[in-house]
Amino acid sequence: xxxxxxxxxxxxxxxxxxxxxxxxxxxxxxxxxxxxxxxxxxxxxxxxxxxxxxxxxxxxxxxxxxxxxxxxxxxxxxxxxxxxxxxxxxxxxxxxxxxxxxxxxxxxxxxxxxxxxxxxxxxxxxxxxxxxxxxxxxxxxxxxxxxxxxxxxxxxxxxxxxxxxxxxxxxxxxxxxxxxxxxxxxxxxxxxxxxxxxxxxxxxxxxxxxxxxxxxxxxxxxxxxxxxxxxxxxxxxxxxxxxxxxxxxxxxxxxxxxxxxxxxxxxxxxxxxxxxxxxxxxxxxxxxxxxxxxxxxxxxxxxxxxxxxxxxxxxxxxxxxxxxxxxxxxxxxxxxxxxxxxxxxxxxxxxxxxxxxxxxxxxxxxxxxxxxxxxxxxxxxxxxxxxxxxxxxxxxxxxxxxxxxxxxxxxxxxxxxxxxxxxxxxxxxxxxxxxxxxxxxxxxxxxxxxxx
Amino acid sequence: xxxxxxxxxxxxxxxxxxxxxxxxxxxxxxxxxxxxxxxxxxxxxxxxxxxxxxxxxxxxxxxxxxxxxxxxxxxxxxxxxxxxxxxxxxxxxxxxxxxxxxxxxxxxxxxxxxxxxxxxxxxxxxxxxxxxxxxxxxxxxxxxxxxxxxxxxxxxxxxxxxxxxxxxxxxxxxxxxxxxxxxxxxxxxxxxxxxxxxxxxxxxxxxxxxxxxxxxxxxxxxxxxxxxxxxxxxxxxxxxxxxxxxxxxxxxxxxxxxxxxxxxxxxxxxxxxxxxxxxxxxxxxxxxxxxxxxxxxxxxxxxxxxxxxxxxxxxxxxxxxxxxxxxxxxxxxxxxxxxxxxxxxxxxxxxxxxxxxxxxxxxxxxxxxxxxxxxxxxxxxxxxxxxxxxxxxxxxxxxxxxxxxxxxxxxxxxxxxxxxxxxxxxxxxxxxxxxxx
Numbered sequence: 001x002x003x004x005x006x007x008x009x010x011x012x013x014x015x016x017x018x019x020x021x022x023x024x025x026x027x028x029x030x031x032x033x034x035x036x037x038x039x040x041x042x043x044x045x046x047x048x049x050x051x052x053x054x055x056x057x058x059x060x061x062x063x064x065x066x067x068x069x070x071x072x073x074x075x076x077x078x079x080x081x082x083x084x085x086x087x088x089x090x091x092x093x094x095x096x097x098x099x100x101x102x103x104x105x106x107x108x109x110x111x112x113x114x115x116x117x118x119x120x121x122x123x124x125x126x127x128x129x130x131x132x133x134x135x136x137x138x139x140x141x142x143x144x145x146x147x148x149x150x151x152x153x154x155x156x157x158x159x160x161x162x163x164x165x166x167x168x169x170x171x172x173x174x175x176x177x178x179x180x181x182x183x184x185x186x187x188x189x190x191x192x193x194x195x196x197x198x199x200x201x202x203x204x205x206x207x208x209x210x211x212x213x214x215x216x217x218x219x220x221x222x223x224x225x226x227x228x229x230x231x232x233x234x235x236x237x238x239x240x241x242x243x244x245x246x247x248x249x250x251x252x253x254x255x256x257x258x259x260x261x262x263x264x265x266x267x268x269x270x271x272x273x274x275x276x277x278x279x280x281x282x283x284x285x286x287x288x289x290x291x292x293x294x295x296x297x298x299x300x301x302x303x304x305x306x307x308x309x310x311x312x313x314x315x316x317x318x319x320x321x322x323x324x325x326x327x328x329x330x331x332x333x334x335x336x337x338x339x340x341x342x343x344x345x346x347x348x349x350x351x352x353x354x355x356x357x358x359x360x361x362x363x364x365x366x367x368x369x370x371x372x373x374x375x376x377x378x379x380x381x382x383x384x385x386x387x388x389x390x391x392x393x394x395x396x397x398x399x400x401x402x403x404x405x406x407x408x409x410x411x412x413x414x415x416x417x418x419x420x421x422x423x424x425x426x427x428x429x430x431x432x433x434x435x436x437x438x439x440x441x442x443x444x445x446x447x448x449x450x451x452x
Numbered sequence: 453x454x455x456x457x458x459x460x461x462x463x464x465x466x467x468x469x470x471x472x473x474x475x476x477x478x479x480x481x482x483x484x485x486x487x488x489x490x491x492x493x494x495x496x497x498x499x500x501x502x503x504x505x506x507x508x509x510x511x512x513x514x515x516x517x518x519x520x521x522x523x524x525x526x527x528x529x530x531x532x533x534x535x536x537x538x539x540x541x542x543x544x545x546x547x548x549x550x551x552x553x554x555x556x557x558x559x560x561x562x563x564x565x566x567x568x569x570x571x572x573x574x575x576x577x578x579x580x581x582x583x584x585x586x587x588x589x590x591x592x593x594x595x596x597x598x599x600x601x602x603x604x605x606x607x608x609x610x611x612x613x614x615x616x617x618x619x620x621x622x623x624x625x626x627x628x629x630x631x632x633x634x635x636x637x638x639x640x641x642x643x644x645x646x647x648x649x650x651x652x653x654x655x656x657x658x659x660x661x662x663x664x665x666x667x668x669x670x671x672x673x674x675x676x677x678x679x680x681x682x683x684x685x686x687x688x689x690x691x692x693x694x695x696x697x698x699x700x701x702x703x704x705x706x707x708x709x710x711x712x713x714x715x716x717x718x719x720x721x722x723x724x725x726x727x728x729x730x731x732x733x734x735x736x737x738x739x740x741x742x743x744x745x746x747x748x749x750x751x752x753x754x755x756x757x758x759x760x761x762x763x764x765x766x767x768x769x770x771x772x773x774x775x776x777x778x779x780x781x782x783x784x785x786x787x788x789x790x791x792x793x794x795x796x797x798x799x800x801x802x803x804x805x806x807x808x809x810x811x812x813x814x815x816x817x818x819x820x821x822x823x824x825x826x827x828x829x830x831x832x833x834x835x836x837x838x839x840x841x842x843x844x845x846x847x848x849x850x851x852x853x854x855x856x857x858x859x860x861x862x863x864x865x866x867x868x869x870x871x872x873x874x875x876x877x878x879x880x881x882x883x884x885x886x887x888x889x
Contacts, residue, residue, distance in 0.1 A: 255707060258707055259704075259707060262704045262707070265696075266700055269693065269696045272696070273690065273694065276686065277690055279689070280683070282686075283682040283683045283685075283686050287682075290675045291676070293672060293675070294672035294673075294675075294676065297665065297668040297669070300854040301854055301857055301858065304861050305861070308864070308865070311865070406710060406711055406889065409711070409889065410711075410714075410887065413718070413889070414886045414887055417879050417880075417883035417886055420879040421875075421876055421879045423875075424875035424876045425876060427868070428869055428873060428876065431865045431866075431869045435862060435865045435866060435869065438858060438862045441858065442858050445854065445855075445858070
């Protein structure tokens, strides 16, 4: 269901909720057709499709017929969909043509009588006409991101919405206000927002616009609206069971399940490594202190032994850095992809439901047609359209997700390798400088005994 | 100023050595230079070349398997025509080395005698074998035995010992002299008695400090060896867990199209990384052996200090005995009883003894006093000889220890560098694979 913002400029009213301006144009019929957008970043692109039954393609060309269910329009759309796929793969190549940049940073703690919470600065830079100003800077808290995601999920059910970091943390176990936790969460929120902003359809969603620009997110109002619409969507799709998921989606589902398993395994391995490294660190520190202790009872050997103790201590520091890096970078991304997989599986389910509804209605209609000689109702054709659109969106998002996943993991694993290389290099240089110190020491002492 | 007079038994008969110097250090060096030219090692090359397993009957007539070590000796100087003689060799087992060392300990109480490699594998980290028949253990023991022989044959005092020479060259050396074995056992029990506590009034302060130092050395080296074993265990764990990445990358690569190859080869590198720790830790054992040598050396140093205490104690006892005898004589001569004695009591109770009896007793006492004075002289001389010789050897030991430990630390650091380089290499290879994903 699209709650579309009206095209063209709309003066921003600081006190009115952007949604309120659109209520009148709200379409009573759940309509998913407007979501078939081409990622065309030219300035003539519009936000979500027009409120009524009007479907508009993002390049500004309206479809010929008013009814989206006609065969020719369907054909047009299918043809465009092929282009759509080709274009989405170019997403990462076209960063020069991006016109929406978002960042999440600068966490700050807010203490009030009722609660304590963290807000983050959300900065936006854009040349899109949907935005009144080229720059925005405001503060948002996790709740606001959660709101945004919910709205996106409900308003764009055919699309894969990126995951948010975990909402709930056990109060006793994790410190919600620790630097580490806040830092990790902020990076995940930044990733989330960037992914939404980079998505050819989601980035034009008016809720995103509101999130980025409105001083005050009137969430309760939106929520009420949402439930009404959300319900109707559920009612529409409910009650139909899919007989057979087409093989291409089965493959996707299987992939997701297996990949999920692998992610879980990697998470466990990473945690095990961290545990072993921590225990190693404990023993290594003790080991270093024994050298320092020994140095105390010697005289000629004091400096060499202290040197070794110092070296061991440096290696401990390097190991600490390595462990910290791993836990801050590797684990969050693994967990994020687990959440991503969950989202994707949900989208697959919704797609199945949509197809089930279509097939169900079609069956009923065919039977009726045979009996009563009535033509296939518009309802069924709308369902068919929905399914087609859903499939197209899903496939496009799947490709985009695969591409992102490849990039993300390549970067993540490379970074992990880099951290390990860094660790060994630090240790190596510490030992190398010790060797030259020890050898100098040795030379000094040989000279002394020779001189006597 | 040091004045040293000692009689040293050598294979060539006794050699009397005297040295006078104005400074302690110079004196030691002077002595050493006198010794070096006659060290066994300067004439004879000694090595422990091979090992073999044997089967035989032990003391309780039971079958056992043991390892023998090939002791090779060859003159340092080549023949007149420049050729090298083939080495002489004989097989010895570990227990024979032990007998040799016990003999040296007893015979040269002023020397810090080099230790043997450990009898049983101690301070093992979990994967390292504690089995005496394990080939790696046997190899390390071979190296340790060679080190022991090279140390004793280059020692200024020990190298002249005839039994040592026989050990190196004659097959029947240790078994052909059962008598000497008994002597060894007697002397050994005397050494054991050293562990009993006794109070010494005036020990040489330097030896008190040395004993304290030997305790410290022992404590620090054993702490270090234990900590090292724990670190090795943990490091092993860290490396091995990375092997799991190998497996999961391999499984994951099956799912992927473009990422598959990169993941697969990265997985192989992770497997190699996990496997590399075995060799790394095995090589690191050499450092452990170097530390162990000095752990055992600490005990040898301590024994020298204890010997000083014992001889000082015996001297003090002899002095005390002499003093009491002299006091008795005085009392007898003057008739005054200053100290409580049974004789004094009985004479008080039952009357003085007859003059003849008194004369006889006085005569006996005089003799005892003469003997006592001689005993004190002997003990004093013994003590001084020991102190002189021991102090020289302790200095030698200290210098050797400083050199050896410094070298061991350098070796250790070089090993760490090599390990880091391997790590960098392996992760760089893995990174290459990731970049291809």
